[in-house]
Amino acid sequence: MRLLIHDVLLIHPEKDFQEKKDILIEDGIIREIDEYIRVSDAEEINGEGKIIVPSLIDTHVHFREPGYEWKENMLTGSMAGAAGGFTGVLCMPNTDPSIDNSAMVNYVRRRAEEINIIKIYPMGAITKGREGKELTELGDMYRAGAKAFSDDGNCVMNSELLRCALEYSKMFDVPIVEHCEDVNLSSEGSINWGKTATILGLKGIPWVAESSIVIRDIFLSQLTGGKIHIAHVSTWQSIEMIKWGKKNNIKVTCEVTPHHLTLTEDYIIKTNYDPDTKVNPPLRTKEDVDSLWKALDEDIIDVIASDHAPHHRDDKEKEYNLAEFGISGIETVIPLIITYGYYERKIPLLKLFKKLSYNPAKIFNIPYTPLAKGLKANLTMIDLNLEKKVNPDEFFSLGKNTPFKGWSLKGWPVLTIVDGKIVYKEGRIVNV
Numbered sequence: 001m002r003l004l005i006h007d008v009l010l011i012h013p014e015k016d017f018q019e020k021k022d023i024l025i026e027d028g029i030i031r032e033i034d035e036y037i038r039v040s041d042a043e044e045i046n047g048e049g050k051i052i053v054p055s056l057i058d059t060h061v062h063f064r065e066p067g068y069e070w071k072e073n074m075l076t077g078s079m080a081g082a083a084g085g086f087t088g089v090l091c092m093p094n095t096d097p098s099i100d101n102s103a104m105v106n107y108v109r110r111r112a113e114e115i116n117i118i119k120i121y122p123m124g125a126i127t128k129g130r131e132g133k134e135l136t137e138l139g140d141m142y143r144a145g146a147k148a149f150s151d152d153g154n155c156v157m158n159s160e161l162l163r164c165a166l167e168y169s170k171m172f173d174v175p176i177v178e179h180c181e182d183v184n185l186s187s188e189g190s191i192n193w194g195k196t197a198t199i200l201g202l203k204g205i206p207w208v209a210e211s212s213i214v215i216r217d218i219f220l221s222q223l224t225g226g227k228i229h230i231a232h233v234s235t236w237q238s239i240e241m242i243k244w245g246k247k248n249n250i251k252v253t254c255e256v257t258p259h260h261l262t263l264t265e266d267y268i269i270k271t272n273y274d275p276d277t278k279v280n281p282p283l284r285t286k287e288d289v290d291s292l293w294k295a296l297d298e299d300i301i302d303v304i305a306s307d308h309a310p311h312h313r314d315d316k317e318k319e320y321n322l323a324e325f326g327i328s329g330i331e332t333v334i335p336l337i338i339t340y341g342y343y344e345r346k347i348p349l350l351k352l353f354k355k356l357s358y359n360p361a362k363i364f365n366i367p368y369t370p371l372a373k374g375l376k377a378n379l380t381m382i383d384l385n386l387e388k389k390v391n392p393d394e395f396f397s398l399g400k401n402t403p404f405k406g407w408s409l410k411g412w413p414v415l416t417i418v419d420g421k422i423v424y425k426e427g428r429i430v431n432v
């Protein structure tokens, strides 16, 4: 394989730097980056309007294996990840059985190696069976390759247990990833608490269910010195708490999803209660969405992650309050972020992609391969001008549950190379 891409914008998030250059990739290695490269017998690509970004990592995906393979499995999840432009993902442990011991961590790693499309890094559960009662063997799982710990889907409601987890996690210097939801406040809610819930007659989930746990966890991080990573932050109040934590040098980081950045609760009415708008935390208000973008721009938000939660049609095509939470999101992250972050809000590409590559790598201690001569290619090419309608029938994911179906988005991945191997090119999974 000899691939020569001319005049392409190379993004170097680790150096806060971008440049327009030619790049030559040969046998999976970046051979040359220069003003003008000329070689014979290479496949040549005009890079005009395209960008290349290294090591895109989605820090929050549910690949559903083992236990729910009809919703997604590691093979279909890997293909969806490659098509979404990601070279690596962090997999949540809410499987059945859950990833709560070193044997299960090894199982995920082994499956990822067998499939060998993208890198899959496991997260281990904080408590056994994610039941919130008894701590897991964090050390065993860390040594087996767990990159972080989370009971995601569930909040660790017992503050003392979370304190212990933060205390232990310091030994391995890994983050505790929290799904912030006071279940006493949110129970049976399916939508944001407020105007829309009242109109639709559905039980609401108040912002305080999230934000009260966010500040509790920040305080516990301050107390213990352990690292806390807040998953899918969704309210302006949570942002204020995280801002405060960072200002006071507490080890708090956070992530936001593309759907919380682009949809409000009003969209639920607009789509006539489409269950594909049902997510946890719920879609909030315009005020929240604006504060999330502002926090992203001000680097209060460290990471953009999909919270890819594929479900089978049978779990979604139900009355709103009975449908499962979550969207199949990994294949629409990049075009959503480019359409609404870069084009609409004018946020620089470098800033956006730092939150999808270098920051995740740093926070979760994941191998990161920059775009540099002599290194194995681990990169994604994105066509900023490519406009396409979101068609869930074309998803590689088994989950077709997306609230963005039919949306016209600009800026799609066209090439994904993982460790020197082309895994996705122009709509196809290759070399598998």
Ligand SMILES: [Zn+2]
Residues within 6 Å of the ligand: 152, 153, 154, 179, 231, 232, 280, 281
């Ligand atoms: Zn969650």
